[in-house]
Amino acid sequence: MTKVLQVNLFDAGLDSAVQGILLRCDPIWPRENKCISATGAHGLVTAFKEPEFKSVLDSFYWNLPDGMPGVWIGKLKGAKRMTRCYGPDFFREVLRESAQSSIKHFFCGGQDGVADELKAAVGRKFGNYQVVGTFCPPFREMADDEFQSLADRIMDAGTNIVWIGLSTPKQERFARRLAQYVDVNFIVTVGAAFDFHTDRVRQAPSWMQKLSLEWLFRLMAEPKRLYRRYLEVVPLFIFLNLKEIFSSLK
Numbered sequence: 001m002t003k004v005l006q007v008n009l010f011d012a013g014l015d016s017a018v019q020g021i022l023l024r025c026d027p028i029w030p031r032e033n034k035c036i037s038a039t040g041a042h043g044l045v046t047a048f049k050e051p052e053f054k055s056v057l058d059s060f061y062w063n064l065p066d067g068m069p070g071v072w073i074g075k076l077k078g079a080k081r082m083t084r085c086y087g088p089d090f091f092r093e094v095l096r097e098s099a100q101s102s103i104k105h106f107f108c109g110g111q112d113g114v115a116d117e118l119k120a121a122v123g124r125k126f127g128n129y130q131v132v133g134t135f136c137p138p139f140r141e142m143a144d145d146e147f148q149s150l151a152d153r154i155m156d157a158g159t160n161i162v163w164i165g166l167s168t169p170k171q172e173r174f175a176r177r178l179a180q181y182v183d184v185n186f187i188v189t190v191g192a193a194f195d196f197h198t199d200r201v202r203q204a205p206s207w208m209q210k211l212s213l214e215w216l217f218r219l220m221a222e223p224k225r226l227y228r229r230y231l232e233v234v235p236l237f238i239f240l241n242l243k244e245i246f247s248s249l250k
Contacts, residue, residue: 002079004070005044005240007054010062011079014086017064018093025103025160025185033179035060035172036188038087040067041237043168048240053169056176064090066191069234073241087190088197091163092126099128106133106154108178109165110194117198118165125197132157137166137174151181162187165194 001008010017021036023029037043037060047054057063064085065071074082095105105128107115115134122128133153142150154162162184164171171189179187195201204217219226 002074002077002082004065004073004077005048005237005244007039007044007047007057007063009039009065009070009074009082010085011065011074011082013081013083014089014093016081017062017085017090018097021094021161021186021188022097022101022103025098025101029185031183031185033182033184034062034186035175035179036062036064036186037168037172037175038066038085038090038188038190038193039063039070039168040065040191041069042233043172044070045233045237045240046169050169053172056169056172059176060172061186069237069241076245088193088203090188091190091193092197094161095122095128096126098130099126102130103160104130104132104158106135106157106159106162106184107131107165107194108135108137108150108162108174109171110136110198112136114165114194114198114200117200118194121198132159147178147181151178154182154184160185163193164189165191167191 002011003009024034037057039057043057043066047057064087065074065082066085066087068084071082071084107118109115110118113136115136119131119134122131135150135153162178162182164175164187166174166189168189168191171191175187175189192201196203208217
């Protein structure tokens, strides 16, 4: 693990993360409700500003570097094997690699109907028909009995991995709370993966992703929703990390 803005980021690469989660879904491993987040600059800056949210990320099994800014800082700190573990890519590879296994998935998130669309999409795109349930959370805070009811559905279906597609920091808080009620292997937050893999939202072309320009593509596609994140959060992320690096050189 490599600390970026005092949060531990997974630094062994996407392939290692995919194989690690698949391995630990084997019945020989205990079900420990391990939480995993795909955490970008937005989440890291939020954690820097809000100690309560930092405690949420600190409690997670892994925080995957969802964006290139986190990877760049990690590499500057010596994490040579660190690669971007983009939430939609991690989701795709785990669903694809587990298609012929007995690992069972449950989708939780998105607007009405999105999780059901995703269930159909992963069968069509990745050949995975082991999605055993879906749930669309309400916009309001869920009560304890509602979490217990959801947990009962998840456990009755024999779920190994619960995938949560909301937004940061809501999805991470939701995951940690759900972990109090369920008995699964992993609860994984993957942000916009649900919208991307149902084709509700277009992903940036591969050349833009390789040049780390995906933020520009998404900003142009959803300016009203994302302008504050990219025009405020990313510069602040860079400033805070540079400040930390220069302070360590004194």
